[in-house]
Amino acid sequence: MAKTGGSARAVPSPGLDAVDFALDRGSPVPLYYQLAQQLEAAIEHGVLAPGNLLGNEIDLSARLGLSRPTVRQAIQSLVDKGLLVRRRGVGTQVVHSQVKRPLELSSLYDDLEAAGQGPTTEVLRNERIAATADVAAALGLAEGAEVVVLERLRRTHGQPVAFLRNYLPAGLLALDTPRLESTGLYRMLRSAGITLHSARQTVGARSATPDEAARLDEKEGAALLTMQRTAYDDTGRPIEYGTHIYRASRYAFDFRLLVRP
Incomplete structure (x- = not known):
């Protein structure tokens, strides 16, 4: 489940459905950073395993109730760390944990x-x-x-x-x-x-x-x-x-x- 602003939103993805997102819209911490940190924690603790798909940015934006630029920035930060990879025709995929x-x-x-x-x-x-x-x-x-x-x-x-x-x-x-x-x-x-x-x-x-x-x-x-x-x-x-x-x-x-x- 993804929790945004106190409401819950289903995340029907084989990897993401096991992640309990908690995004605080009232926090001074940017939403992209909150999302990136929670995705990284899920990868580090094995909730998201190598090979799991996160879907594309449009789907993630709709499922999490976030803008595409916010989701894109979060994903790019983890791509830069080598935790995620974008694959043409496949989507965003977990590679490994740091x-x-x-x-x-x-x-x-x-x-x-x-x-x-x-x-x-x-x-x-x-x-x-x-x-x-x-x-x-x-x-x-x-x-x-x-x-x-x-x-x-x-x-x-x-x-x-x-x-x-x-x-x-x-x-x-x-x-x-x-x-x-x-x-x-x-x-x-x-x-x-x-x-x-x-x-x-x-x-x-x-x-x-x-x-x-x-x-x-x-x-x-x-x-x-x-x-x-x-x-x-x-x-x-x-x-x-x-x-x-x-x-x-x-x-x-x-x-x-x-x-x-």
Whole structure:
């Protein structure tokens, strides 16, 4: 049901009939934004699933009692976020939900699995190399020391979401490719008896290079989120240094801020 201005209006759509809209016409919050937020929440919580159709703008306008420009603006905001797509002859369709990851010491694989995102991993590189100066500094090793480099492409619902590059001291643990493709790196560390304790992490953003765009199924120059992280065990030893990129259209970091006394 869609509630607008205190009245109820039926929404006879296979996906939308499960959404309980509550649009407050007396609120200072624009109606397009209210609609977009409620649609996004329905997608995020699985009420609207990938593949569900929302219908066209004319039908939505009539069913929700809103103007076409209002509906169009709401839909466009979610198209821009990568949550909806307009398909000729089909209408507006749910693509997927954006991954919102808390900024804490956890693995992307565990976070995606907990969110029901169906993560899969393709290992692109798993080999030993000599540590460059920046990698050696991050891991507390001498430059040229042997390290393992991993490069993995992480997907959700079959779509690429992140490219992960990690460096670990050689001999820390066995990193066989089949197991890396079936579970997360941090799970493997924990299984090997390594206790993750803390990390230093930097989050940024930049535009995708041609190679990165092709790998992540984005347009060249598309916005990417970046993260550099050095993780430490409970003895203070650096055990992993990662440089990761994420599709901004499908991924967000979730911050929790506290007021300092």
